[in-house]
Amino acid sequence: MRGIVICILVLLIQAFDDASAQTEKFQRNGLVEFIRSEGQVITISSKHYAKTKNILKYHCERNALENILFRGIPNSNQTSPMIEGANELDARLAELLESDYIQFITNSQCVESTKSKKFYYATQIVSVDLQALRKYLEDKKVIRKFGL
Amino acid sequence: MRSFLRLLFTYSIFSITLTAQVNNRPVVQPTIMVVPFAKEGERLRTAYENSEVNRIAITKVKEAFDKRGVNTIDLIGKLKQTNNNTALQQEQANETMDQVVSLSGADIYVVVEATRKYSPTGNSVTVILTAYDAFSGESLANKVGNSPLIYTDNFDKLIEKAVETEIDNLLNTLQEKFTILLNEGRSIVVTIGVESNTVLTLEKEINDSGDLLSEVIEDWIKANAFKGNYHLQGVTRNKMIFDIVKIPIHTPSGTNYRLRDFTSELRKYLRSINLSTRQTVQGNNVVFTLSEGKEKE
Numbered sequence: 001m002r003g004i005v006i007c008i009l010v011l012l013i014q015a016f017d018d019a020s021a022q023t024e025k026f027q028r029n030g031l032v033e034f035i036r037s038e039g040q041v042i043t044i045s046s047k048h049y050a051k052t053k054n055i056l057k058y059h060c061e062r063n064a065l066e067n068i069l070f071r072g073i074p075n076s077n078q079t080s081p082m083i084e085g086a087n088e089l090d091a092r093l094a095e096l097l098e099s100d101y102i103q104f105i106t107n108s109q110c111v112e113s114t115k116s117k118k119f120y121y122a123t124q125i126v127s128v129d130l131q132a133l134r135k136y137l138e139d140k141k142v143i144r145k146f147g148l
Numbered sequence: 149m150r151s152f153l154r155l156l157f158t159y160s161i162f163s164i165t166l167t168a169q170v171n172n173r174p175v176v177q178p179t180i181m182v183v184p185f186a187k188e189g190e191r192l193r194t195a196y197e198n199s200e201v202n203r204i205a206i207t208k209v210k211e212a213f214d215k216r217g218v219n220t221i222d223l224i225g226k227l228k229q230t231n232n233n234t235a236l237q238q239e240q241a242n243e244t245m246d247q248v249v250s251l252s253g254a255d256i257y258v259v260v261e262a263t264r265k266y267s268p269t270g271n272s273v274t275v276i277l278t279a280y281d282a283f284s285g286e287s288l289a290n291k292v293g294n295s296p297l298i299y300t301d302n303f304d305k306l307i308e309k310a311v312e313t314e315i316d317n318l319l320n321t322l323q324e325k326f327t328i329l330l331n332e333g334r335s336i337v338v339t340i341g342v343e344s345n346t347v348l349t350l351e352k353e354i355n356d357s358g359d360l361l362s363e364v365i366e367d368w369i370k371a372n373a374f375k376g377n378y379h380l381q382g383v384t385r386n387k388m389i390f391d392i393v394k395i396p397i398h399t400p401s402g403t404n405y406r407l408r409d410f411t412s413e414l415r416k417y418l419r420s421i422n423l424s425t426r427q428t429v430q431g432n433n434v435v436f437t438l439s440e441g442k443e444k445e
Contacts, residue, residue, distance in 0.1 A: 079317050084324065
C-alpha cells in the first residue's frame with residue numbers, strides 16, 4: 001500500500017514538474033538579428049533562455065516570431081511590425097503562438113547553447129515564411145488584406 | 149494602483165475595439181500604377197523605353213504587388229489606350245507623368261528610379277521607390293534599396309536584389325498609411341470666396357440669430373467633416389480657407405466616398421441659404437465662389 005502511495009506521489013510530482021515547465025512564462029526580448037532574406041522567407045537569429053532544453057527551442061522560435069509580429073526586425077525587409085494595434089495577449093493569436101507557429105518556420109537550427117545554474121541559453125537561427133504567415137493572419141482577420 | 153489598472157483595462161478595450169473596427173471593414177483594393185521616374189516635361193513612354201534598368205525594376209515592383217494580391221495598371225497598356233482615344237490624340241506629345249496618372253484612374257502611383265553603379269570593388273544598383281496618393285499628390289512611402297557590391301555585369305540580378313531589400317517595407321508602410329487614412333480620413337482643402345462684383349461678404353448676417361455667413365459655413369464644415377476634423381486657416385471679408393477638411397474613405401454603405409459627394413452636399417447647403425455657387429475642383433482642392441440668389445433651375 002505504502003509503495004502505491006509513493007508511486008502516486010512520484011507521478012504527481014513529475015506531472016507537476018512537466019506542467020510547470022510547459023507553462024514557464026515566456027517573455028519576449030529584442031535579441032534578434034537579421035541574417036538574410038530570400039524571396040518571402042526571412043532568416044533571423046534569436047536568443048532566449050528556458051528552464052528545460054525542450055522548452056528552449058520553443059522560446060527561441062517564439063521570440064523570433066513575436067519580434068516579426070509585434071516589433072519588426074531592424075535592418076531587414078520587415079522593419080515594421082506585421083501586426084499593428086495588437087500584442088501577444090490578443091486571444092486571436094493564442095493558437096498561433098502556442099502551436100500553429102510551427103507551420104511558418106521553414107528552418108530552425110541551434111548554433112550555440114550554454115547552461116547556467118538555473119537556465120539553458122541558446123541562439124537559434126530561424127527562417128520564417130512571411131507570405132504564408134501573412135495569409136494566415138489575414139484569414140484569421142487579425143490583419144487586413146492589402147488595401148483601403 | 150486601482151485607477152492605473154482601470155486605465156490599462158480601458159485602453160486595452162479601446163485598442164481592441166479600434167482594431168476590430170478597422171479589420172471588420174470590407175477591404176477595397178486601391179488601383180496602383182507603377183511608373184518610371186521622368187524628368188520635368190519628359191514623356192513617360194520615353195523614360196520607360198530608354199531605361200532597361202527601370203523596366204526591370206518596374207516589373208519586380210509589380211511582381212511584389214501581385215504577391216500581395218493587388219493588381220496593377222500596366223503603364224504601356226494605359227498609354228496605348230490613351231493613344232487610341234481620338235479625343236486625346238492631339239495631346240500625344242505630352243504623355244507626361246501628371247497627365248498619364250490623372251487619365252489612368254489610379255489611386256496610388258509608385259515612381260521607380262533605378263541606377264547602375266560601377267566601382268573597382270564591384271557593381272551595384274540603387275532603386276528609389278516613392279509611392280504617391282494620386283488624389284492629393286501626397287507622398288505615402290519612400291524607400292531606397294541598394295544591392296550588395298558584386299563583381300558581376302548581371303544587372304538584372306542586382307536590380308532584383310535592390311528591389312527585394314525594400315519592397316516589403318514599402319508595402320508595409322503603404323498599408324500603415326491606408327490604416328491611418330481609414331481612421332482619420334483624407335485631407336482636402338476648401339476655399340470659399342465671394343464673387344468680385346457682388347455686395348455679398350462673409351461677414352453678412354444671414355439669419356435672425358445674427359450668425360455671420362462665415363460662421364454658418366464653419367458650422368456646416370464642422371458637422372460634415374469626417375469625425376468633425378478640420379482646420380480653418382483664416383477668414384477675411386471675402387475669403388475663408390479651410391486648409392484641412394477630412395473626408396471619409398468609404399460611405400456608411402461601404403462604397404467609395406468621392407470628393408464630389410462632399411462638394412455636392414456643400415453646394416446644396418449653400419443653395420439652401422439662398423446663395424448661388426460656382427465650384428472648381430482640382431486634385432484635393434475645392435474652390436467655391438459665392439454670389440447672392442439661387443441659380444435658376
